[in-house]
Amino acid sequence: MQKEPLLKMKGICKKFGSVQALNNVDFELYDNEILGLVGDNGAGKTTLIKIVSGAYSPDEGKIFLRGEQVNILDPRSAKTLGIETVYQDLALADKLNIAENIFLGKERLKNFLGTPIRILDKKRMEAETLPTLRKLKIDIESPRAKVATLSGGQRQATAIAKSIFWKARIIIMDEPTAALGVAETMKVRQITLDLKKEGASVILISHNLEDIFSVVDRVIILRGGRRVGDRLVKQTTRDEIVKLMITGERAIQ
Amino acid sequence: MSKNSQNTAKQKEEKKVVFLLRHTVETYGLLAGFVVLCVFLSIASPYFLTLSNIFNVGRQIAVTAIIAFGMTFVITAAQIDLSVGSVVALTGVITAALVTRAGFPVWIWLPLVLLTGITIGLMHGFFVAKQKIPAFLLTLATMGVLRGIGFIYTRGHPIYIGSRGFRAIGRGFIGPVPIPIIIMVIIWLICYFILTQSKIGKYITVVGESQRVARLSGINVDRVLIFVFVIEGVLTAISGIIMASRLGTGSPQVALGLELNVIAAVILGGTSLFGGEGRMFGTLLGAMVIGTLVNGMTLLNISPYVQMVVRGLVILGAVWVNMARYRVKR
Numbered sequence: 001m002q003k004e005p006l007l008k009m010k011g012i013c014k015k016f017g018s019v020q021a022l023n024n025v026d027f028e029l030y031d032n033e034i035l036g037l038v039g040d041n042g043a044g045k046t047t048l049i050k051i052v053s054g055a056y057s058p059d060e061g062k063i064f065l066r067g068e069q070v071n072i073l074d075p076r077s078a079k080t081l082g083i084e085t086v087y088q089d090l091a092l093a094d095k096l097n098i099a100e101n102i103f104l105g106k107e108r109l110k111n112f113l114g115t116p117i118r119i120l121d122k123k124r125m126e127a128e129t130l131p132t133l134r135k136l137k138i139d140i141e142s143p144r145a146k147v148a149t150l151s152g153g154q155r156q157a158t159a160i161a162k163s164i165f166w167k168a169r170i171i172i173m174d175e176p177t178a179a180l181g182v183a184e185t186m187k188v189r190q191i192t193l194d195l196k197k198e199g200a201s202v203i204l205i206s207h208n209l210e211d212i213f214s215v216v217d218r219v220i221i222l223r224g225g226r227r228v229g230d231r232l233v234k235q236t237t238r239d240e241i242v243k244l245m246i247t248g249e250r251a252i253q
Numbered sequence: 254m255s256k257n258s259q260n261t262a263k264q265k266e267e268k269k270v271v272f273l274l275r276h277t278v279e280t281y282g283l284l285a286g287f288v289v290l291c292v293f294l295s296i297a298s299p300y301f302l303t304l305s306n307i308f309n310v311g312r313q314i315a316v317t318a319i320i321a322f323g324m325t326f327v328i329t330a331a332q333i334d335l336s337v338g339s340v341v342a343l344t345g346v347i348t349a350a351l352v353t354r355a356g357f358p359v360w361i362w363l364p365l366v367l368l369t370g371i372t373i374g375l376m377h378g379f380f381v382a383k384q385k386i387p388a389f390l391l392t393l394a395t396m397g398v399l400r401g402i403g404f405i406y407t408r409g410h411p412i413y414i415g416s417r418g419f420r421a422i423g424r425g426f427i428g429p430v431p432i433p434i435i436i437m438v439i440i441w442l443i444c445y446f447i448l449t450q451s452k453i454g455k456y457i458t459v460v461g462e463s464q465r466v467a468r469l470s471g472i473n474v475d476r477v478l479i480f481v482f483v484i485e486g487v488l489t490a491i492s493g494i495i496m497a498s499r500l501g502t503g504s505p506q507v508a509l510g511l512e513l514n515v516i517a518a519v520i521l522g523g524t525s526l527f528g529g530e531g532r533m534f535g536t537l538l539g540a541m542v543i544g545t546l547v548n549g550m551t552l553l554n555i556s557p558y559v560q561m562v563v564r565g566l567v568i569l570g571a572v573w574v575n576m577a578r579y580r581v582k583r
């Protein structure tokens with residue numbers, strides 16, 4: 001039916017002690033789509049995306065990128081494959097400023113006074129941060145503002161900026177709107193759509209069906225560590241999705 | 254609505270003033286304290302401001318400060334190293350053995366002693382990063398082990414070092430300035446540069462704030478942890494050499510309790526006890542305050558027992574101020 005998925009996972013299993021967080025889960029993400037990943041608390045959503053982002057390794061299962069099998073050993077190798085993640089708690093360094101956070105792990109360097117010694121090029125990193133912040137229409141005074149001083153929406157935007165700065169092909173967002181107010185939620189939805197416009201694919205975890213129905217193309221439903229459904233948003237209803245999340249069965253037509 | 258936003262603007266303004274005040278006190282408070290201490294001591298004791306005393310204090314401060322620069326990296330990375338006093342003793346003994354007993358020239362003994370420091374640092378880093386042993390317990394154990402090795406090798410007797418060239422390291426001058434002070438200043442410059450300008454300096458800070466954030470950002474946390482312990486190992490070995498040279502012996506008994514002065518200097522200097530924020534200039538000042546305080550008490554004939562109490566109280570005060578400062582910000 002469809003062309004080859006951009007990202008495909010087959011038979012993913014992950015156990016934490018006696019808890020079977022993921023049980024033989026298949027997953028596919030297509031080019032330039034926004035995929036919603038939904039499920040009740042503890043369904044295994046975060047665990048699944050952490051396997052994609054290299055934070056966990058699966059007990060069993062295979063991962064394919066454009067049809068080629070890959071090993072995602074750690075967050076660094078995920079980044080090299082063009083996979084960036086905005087974590088549920090954002091994973092920002094509070095004591096660093098916005099520019100430092102965006103470039104964390106990928107600093108721009110320059111030569112110190114013409115010697116071969118490489119040092120941080122702070123000016124350049126701050127200058128390069130500005131256009132990204134503008135593109136996200138983030139209301140922030142300066143790239144030198146410490147993250148600890150930002151509002152929830154600004155922090156969210158910084159975390160998103162950190163991931164999109166690097167032109168990732170796959171961007172994962174774990175409950176990006178959970179802690180935000182109405183206006184900030186709208187902004188994150190807009191950013192998600194903008195990311196798609198620029199050619200990226202997005203995996204969006206959300207409890208908020210409003211998020212799902214306003215931006216998502218396709219939705220995968222997890223329940224108790226199993227995949228219980230896969231729907232095009234255009235061809236489904238809220239009731240059906242809620243029913244799948246709770247009982248794992250299709251709504252009675 | 255508009256009244257509301259006015260209010261927050263005013264609050265912001267007030268916050269800014271408080272912040273600036275705090276910042277000033279944090280930055281210059283210790284400096285002011287140091288000046289006051291010096292003025293007081295120069296009035297209280299006629300010897301304090303003599304050149305020979307200043308040089309003497311400077312040499313003592315150098316030994317503590319050089320280790321404290323390394324400790325600043327360690328504490329910024331939310332780690333600790335209690336073994337430094339023992340490493341000073343052990344590297345002093347090894348230096349004495351290589352210089353006197355083996356009669357090696359400098360280009361052999363110096364790399365060997367530095368290598369000892371690196372090896373100790375690698376070992377600490379390995380156990381902390383790869384075996385997940387808390388640095389506090391690990392270095393508490395090696396504190397005993399390393400000094401013990403020094404005692405076993407020497408059977409408790411100091412090794413006398415006759416070499417004049419070697420003694421010059423601790424006692425000599427370049428121009429009018431004692432060599433240990435010059436070494437200290439050079440190392441400070443390098444450490445300050447690493448902490449504020451380099452990639453590894455940034456990574457140390459982030460690892461100290463949150464290992465998880467560092468890891469998710471693609472930083473090799475283990476490597477950063479090993480790096481801080483190796484720097485500390487090398488710098489402690491350098492201090493061990495200076496100490497042995499100043500004393501003219503390598504003795505397993507020296508530098509008992511030195512870790513307290515070193516940690517006090519770092520904490521006093523404003524590096525966060527919780528990690529994630531390092532102050533290299535503060536550490537230099539902190540080491541100067543501690544060194545001057547100890548010297549002043551000796552000049553004023555204060556008994557060693559009272560000195561112990563005062564030193565302990567200074568450390569307590571420093572920890573208290575440090576906790577208050579960084580807890581509010583959390």
Ligand SMILES: Nc1ncnc2c1ncn2[C@@H]1O[C@H](COP(=O)(O)OP(=O)(O)O)[C@@H](O)[C@H]1O
Pocket residue numbers: 016017019020021039040041042043044045046047048
């Ligand atoms: N690091 C972990 N250690 C132990 N159990 C975990 C861990 N992470 C997740 N789990 C368990 O795995 C299950 C799935 O969790 P999670 O993926 O966080 O669900 P979701 O994000 O869908 O709410 C839960 O039962 C949770 O308690």
Ligand SMILES: [Mg+2]
Pocket residue numbers: 045046088
């Ligand atoms: Mg979750």
